[in-house]
Amino acid sequence: MDPLLEEEDQVFTKSIYGHRQIAVGEVVVATHPFIPSKIIIKQVKESAGDSVFVEGVNTKCSTDSRSFGWIPNDRVLGVVTAIV
Amino acid sequence: MLQQIISLVQRIHPAPIAEAHCDGPCGVYDPAQARVSAEAVVSMTKKILELEMPSGDDDAAMVAYQNTLTRYIMIKEDQAHETKEHILVLWTDFFKPEHLVTYPELHSIVWNLAKACSHAKQEVSLEHAQEVLDGVKHIHEIFWAVKGRDVKWELANQ
Numbered sequence: 001m002d003p004l005l006e007e008e009d010q011v012f013t014k015s016i017y018g019h020r021q022i023a024v025g026e027v028v029v030a031t032h033p034f035i036p037s038k039i040i041i042k043q044v045k046e047s048a049g050d051s052v053f054v055e056g057v058n059t060k061c062s063t064d065s066r067s068f069g070w071i072p073n074d075r076v077l078g079v080v081t082a083i084v
Numbered sequence: 085m086l087q088q089i090i091s092l093v094q095r096i097h098p099a100p101i102a103e104a105h106c107d108g109p110c111g112v113y114d115p116a117q118a119r120v121s122a123e124a125v126v127s128m129t130k131k132i133l134e135l136e137m138p139s140g141d142d143d144a145a146m147v148a149y150q151n152t153l154t155r156y157i158m159i160k161e162d163q164a165h166e167t168k169e170h171i172l173v174l175w176t177d178f179f180k181p182e183h184l185v186t187y188p189e190l191h192s193i194v195w196n197l198a199k200a201c202s203h204a205k206q207e208v209s210l211e212h213a214q215e216v217l218d219g220v221k222h223i224h225e226i227f228w229a230v231k232g233r234d235v236k237w238e239l240a241n242q
Binding site: 068 | 086090100101102103104172176177178179181
């Protein structure tokens with residue numbers, strides 16, 4: 001996710017539960033659709049209401065929705081609100 | 085000040101780690117990992133089927149037999165699971181939607197191969213073990229075809 005995020009950056013997130021759609025361009029933290037123990041951080045490229053299509057900033061190095069498909073919103077742990 | 089507060093919160097309640105790439109070295113994939121594991125499944129299945137239970141009241145021979153059989157079973161279990169994991173990593177991380185255009189059967193090949201791995205664990209079946217190896221060979225052929233390279237399928241254990 002460089003240059004947006006660097007190794008060991010910390011982020012604050014806000015839960016999306018019950019209140020809003022996820023917008024294109026937002027960065028989300030979600031559980032990997034096939035590996036539930038893994039948490040991933042990606043940027044939203046498309047939002048379909050109940051699911052999002054996410055990609056990394058560096059598409060050549062990123063494993064994302066181009067491989068594992070759309071992520072249901074209930075797997076999105078939160079939208080990034082701040083990087084510290 | 086903010087950093088100090090964050091550090092304090094981190095010490096009390098560490099934040100989970102979110103991965104941006106999800107992989108180790110970018111773009112390093114090779115179905116050879118799955119091939120080695122699948123070969124081990126076939127090999128261990130054969131060894132289990134060929135292992136003879138000792139006759140008579142030789143306790144030491146029986147203990148040795150049970151120890152060997154247990155080891156064979158454990159290796160078969162582990163390697164079948166590893167085969168499945170290697171294939172699933174290729175499926176989820178390497179293959180892209182454009183590959184499905186050329187190989188629309190890819191999903192069902194992976195699905196059937198993962199099932200075969202489970203059957204190879206559950207049973208002592210040379211048929212299922214061979215099914216695993218054959219499935220990996222199929223993935224090998226598709227994998228190298230989409231990379232535009234002609235990589236020969238060779239077994240380590242001929």
